[in-house]
Amino acid sequence: MNCEKIKQNVSIRSVLESFSLFPVKENRRTAFYFALDREEKIPSLCVDFIRNTAFDFGTGVSYDVISVVQQITKCSVSEALKYLSSFNFLLNIQTFAEEIQSETSYRILKVDEVRHPALIEYLNSRKVSEQTRWVREVHYEMDGRKYFGIGFKNDSDGFEIRNKYTKLCLGSKDVTWINNSNIMNNEVAVFEGFIDYLSFRNIESQFNLTCDCLVLNSTAMLFKAEKVLKEYLKILLFLDNDDNGKFVASKIKKEYDDVEDWSIMYQNFKDINDWYVEAKEAL
Incomplete structure (x- = not known):
């Protein structure tokens, strides 16, 4: 992988975790970490998981995954690339952005038992129609248009929404x-x-x-x-x-x-x- 592919396809969260660095606080799109180059009581490093970049408000320095490794290990670009080459997976940033639905406006209109024929057909196609007690039929409005789908509740009271055409989350993303x-x-x-x-x-x-x-x-x-x-x-x-x-x-x-x-x-x-x-x- 060349530099640009590394920057685009290796998750900055995973790189930070590989050095045992974890967020102090976070929301669906961004998180704050303690600075990479100094000790501090209030975290100043803002990490954007969608852009896959970080910005230090204390120094004004921007980071990508390569410069993160360089800052932490004090190594060259080539050595950082060698380190990042061990991250043998791809993170689709666009897909992640779509999944968390960071700032999309929506309104839930109705939550009920799964009854709509199209949703029952979808569950039948996945051979899981016996398990409807774990899911709900969710009707919602987004950008002025009405939709519905199979809803699975997460621990932040958000709904994972699925149907034949849709895969998204309404509300906060969570397990x-x-x-x-x-x-x-x-x-x-x-x-x-x-x-x-x-x-x-x-x-x-x-x-x-x-x-x-x-x-x-x-x-x-x-x-x-x-x-x-x-x-x-x-x-x-x-x-x-x-x-x-x-x-x-x-x-x-x-x-x-x-x-x-x-x-x-x-x-x-x-x-x-x-x-x-x-x-x-x-x-």
Whole structure:
């Protein structure tokens, strides 16, 4: 990868995390970190996750992922590129921007049980129509036009919205924790999206699993769950078989003791839902 591709495709959040640097405070698009070159009590480094850049309000210096590595390690550009070459995944900044819907105005009009024929047909096409108790039918207005979709609630009271044509989040982006009992289980299963989670609900009895579940709703949201994940004795991964899924899986395997990667079960498919759909259609 050349310099420009590195700047565009390596996540600045992941680079900072590789040096054990985490935000002091954040919102959906930006976060504040302590400065890279000095100690301070009030964080002055503003990181823009969509632009994939940072700006130090204390010094007026701007950073990209290459200059971040240079500042922290005091290395040359070539040495920084060598370090960043180990980040073997791609972050689609535009997709992330669309997912978090940073400043889009919207209004939720109605939240109800899933009844609309188009939404039932969508769930049928994904072979998860038995699991409607986990989702809602959400009608909303955006930019003066009315829409509806399958809604899955996250822990910030936002809704992940899906239908045949739409993938977005209404409200704050966050993870969704599902506790299967009043007492925390020893095991937790981790999913990228709620359609994968619904697929798991259809097959969990076959594997005698009664674990808690974590739906990330985006691989970028892993940082929201890292502290709670430490409380579990075992983590079961049902992540996608793509670059982002594999990167998050490797990160979790490195940071936690007992991790089982169940993606081998659907290793020839993009995700557990693709595998489940083909398995159902083959019956």
